[in-house]
Amino acid sequence: MAYSDKVVDHFNNPRNVGSLPKQDPTVGTGLVGAPECGDVMKLQVRVNPETGVIDEAKFKTFGCGSAIASSSLATEWLKGKTVDEALTIKNTDIVAELSLPPVKVHCSVLAEDAIKAAIADYQQKQQAGPSS
Amino acid sequence: MLKFPIYFDNQATTPVDPRVLEAMLPYFTERFGNAASRNHRYGWEAEEAVEAARKQVADLIGANPKEIVFTSGATESDNLAIKGAVYMYREKGDHVITALTEHKAVIDTCKRLEKEGFRVTYLPVKPDGLVDLDALRDAITAKTVLITIMAANNEIGVLQPVAEIGAMAKERGVLFHTDAVQAAGKVPFDVNACNAHLASISAHKMYGPKGVGALYVRRRQPRVLLSPIIDGGGHERGMRSGTLNVPGIVGFGKAAELCRLEMAQESARIRALRDRLNAKLHAGLDELHVNGSMEHRLPGNLNISFAYVEGESLLMGINDVAVSSGSACTSASLEPSYVLKALGTGDDLAHSSIRFGLGRFNTEDEVDYVAGKVVAVVRKLREMSPLYEMAKDGVDLAKMEWREH
Ligand SMILES: Cc1ncc(COP(=O)(O)O)c(C=O)c1O
Numbered sequence: 001m002a003y004s005d006k007v008v009d010h011f012n013n014p015r016n017v018g019s020l021p022k023q024d025p026t027v028g029t030g031l032v033g034a035p036e037c038g039d040v041m042k043l044q045v046r047v048n049p050e051t052g053v054i055d056e057a058k059f060k061t062f063g064c065g066s067a068i069a070s071s072s073l074a075t076e077w078l079k080g081k082t083v084d085e086a087l088t089i090k091n092t093d094i095v096a097e098l099s100l101p102p103v104k105v106h107c108s109v110l111a112e113d114a115i116k117a118a119i120a121d122y123q124q125k126q127q128a129g130p131s132s
Numbered sequence: 133m134l135k136f137p138i139y140f141d142n143q144a145t146t147p148v149d150p151r152v153l154e155a156m157l158p159y160f161t162e163r164f165g166n167a168a169s170r171n172h173r174y175g176w177e178a179e180e181a182v183e184a185a186r187k188q189v190a191d192l193i194g195a196n197p198k199e200i201v202f203t204s205g206a207t208e209s210d211n212l213a214i215k216g217a218v219y220m221y222r223e224k225g226d227h228v229i230t231a232l233t234e235h236k237a238v239i240d241t242c243k244r245l246e247k248e249g250f251r252v253t254y255l256p257v258k259p260d261g262l263v264d265l266d267a268l269r270d271a272i273t274a275k276t277v278l279i280t281i282m283a284a285n286n287e288i289g290v291l292q293p294v295a296e297i298g299a300m301a302k303e304r305g306v307l308f309h310t311d312a313v314q315a316a317g318k319v320p321f322d323v324n325a326c327n328a329h330l331a332s333i334s335a336h337k338m339y340g341p342k343g344v345g346a347l348y349v350r351r352r353q354p355r356v357l358l359s360p361i362i363d364g365g366g367h368e369r370g371m372r373s374g375t376l377n378v379p380g381i382v383g384f385g386k387a388a389e390l391c392r393l394e395m396a397q398e399s400a401r402i403r404a405l406r407d408r409l410n411a412k413l414h415a416g417l418d419e420l421h422v423n424g425s426m427e428h429r430l431p432g433n434l435n436i437s438f439a440y441v442e443g444e445s446l447l448m449g450i451n452d453v454a455v456s457s458g459s460a461c462t463s464a465s466l467e468p469s470y471v472l473k474a475l476g477t478g479d480d481l482a483h484s485s486i487r488f489g490l491g492r493f494n495t496e497d498e499v500d501y502v503a504g505k506v507v508a509v510v511r512k513l514r515e516m517s518p519l520y521e522m523a524k525d526g527v528d529l530a531k532m533e534w535r536e537h
Binding site: 003011014017019031032033034035036037038039040041042060061062063064065067068113117 | 440441442444445448449459468478479480483515516517518519520521529534535
């Protein structure tokens with residue numbers, strides 16, 4: 001399989017690999033995929049509660065090069081966006097940016113799911129109110 | 133000096149040995165005759181060369197030259213053996229026994245027979261990849277015509293107990309075919325020692341050319357008859373029509389002869405390289421799972437799952453090394469390896485598997501380079517793996533509820 005230059009770049013120099021404290025009320029965590037299917041993504045955002053802007057995003061991914069690149073790209077795009085803007089990121093944007101072939105479209109879908117799951121987790125924490 | 137990409141995929145195919153190529157070359161040009169031409173020297177020369185090669189191939193597996201049928205490769209040999217036998221002995225029964233870990237050339241041939249009304253038992257294998265002889269004994273019925281079990285597996289290199297299987301088949305009056313493609317030339321394989329009635333071999337797995345193979349067909353005690361699957365001019369004693377691939381066959385013969393003469397030395401050298409690779413990987417990394425028996429295994433094969441790392445990403449990280457993976461992402465089917473599945477290896481570990489296939493032209497320097505590279509890339513990918521992090525935090529991944537998509 002030939003990879004696009006952008007996939008290779010993200011694979012070789014992944015942006016924002018790491019983890020944020022899961023219990024922190026300003027952090028939202030999304031964990032999607034399954035090991036049996038060959039890909040699992042963990043994507044985390046830290047949101048500034050005053051402004052609603054994502055000031056930090058981190059990922060860890062078990063999966064093929066395209067899955068790693070999709071999540072790496074997603075963290076880059078998330079930083080600086082508001083929560084609402086983040087929810088407008090579509091998997092097709094990732095496909096276009098990374099020139100993913102049809103068999104790798106599911107990697108971008110997984111990345112979109114991971115973004116949605118991370119934001120949903122953050123919003124749930126906010127609604128639950130500040131934990132004492 | 134290392135030459136990149138380093139080739140560690142010798143179970144997929146092997147390079148043609150320069151000595152083999154040299155033997156073949158005259159048969160493309162000056163000696164281009166058709167081995168079936170009976171009226172002139174071109175034909176006689178070609179026929180002589182084919183008969184010399186037939187003897188070389190026969191000698192490798194302890195056969196009589198008259199028992200060798202040349203084919204276009206082992207896929208054809210497997211088809212001819214299985215279909216040819218069950219069509220010929222249809223009156224005797226309609227049942228075939230094989231194993232879940234066989235090559236597709238055997239499995240898919242059996243699947244076709246099922247569509248035609250034959251019954252097929254696909255034996256499970258033990259966690260080490262070996263067929264359970266008791267299960268095989270229980271599977272044989274009065275209607276069983278053929279047992280087809282490979283001598284060595286192409287993915288995990290596991291050697292099946294073909295001597296015991298052959299003895300059982302003989303005792304029960306059932307034909308025994310073995311796909312010996314990966315075994316022949318690498319480990320001692322003798323058609324009489326294992327009581328094989330039929331055996332498939334292929335030149336390109338033993339440093340010969342692609343597109344030429346052979347089927348061993350027993351002629352005595354008992355004489356095995358086959359119904360041909362290709363009709364035509366009646367070559368190869370009517371069992372396989374078609375003008376013989378003379379240069380290919382000459383190369384096959386030379387390759388078989390070299391394997392026979394050099395096997396003892398060569399297998400010891402390759403085994404040492406394989407063991408060195410295995411030791412270096414285990415020294416540098418934790419949570420490795422060797423797939424299949426280490427004891428009953430081809431000297432050049434190592435199949436390892438690198439837990440928490442997906443196989444295709446590992447291949448991408450070691451892109452100056454040519455190996456293959458059982459990961460779904462690297463196959464057309466989008467399913468992880470059915471061979472690893474049959475061992476009971478979970479799908480997650482099947483996705484993490486790499487097959488290293490060492491061969492005649494590999495060196496210690498290559499092993500050291502590959503081991504170092506794999507260790508570094510696996511460490512990097514594990515730093516990126518949420519599964520590795522969770523496992524290190526004590527999370528039981530098997531008990532998690534995953535959000536599949
Ligand atoms: C075990 C086994 N059987 C059969 C084959 C098919 O051989 P060929 O490529 O000569 O058709 C192969 C090689 O891919 C093999 O490894």
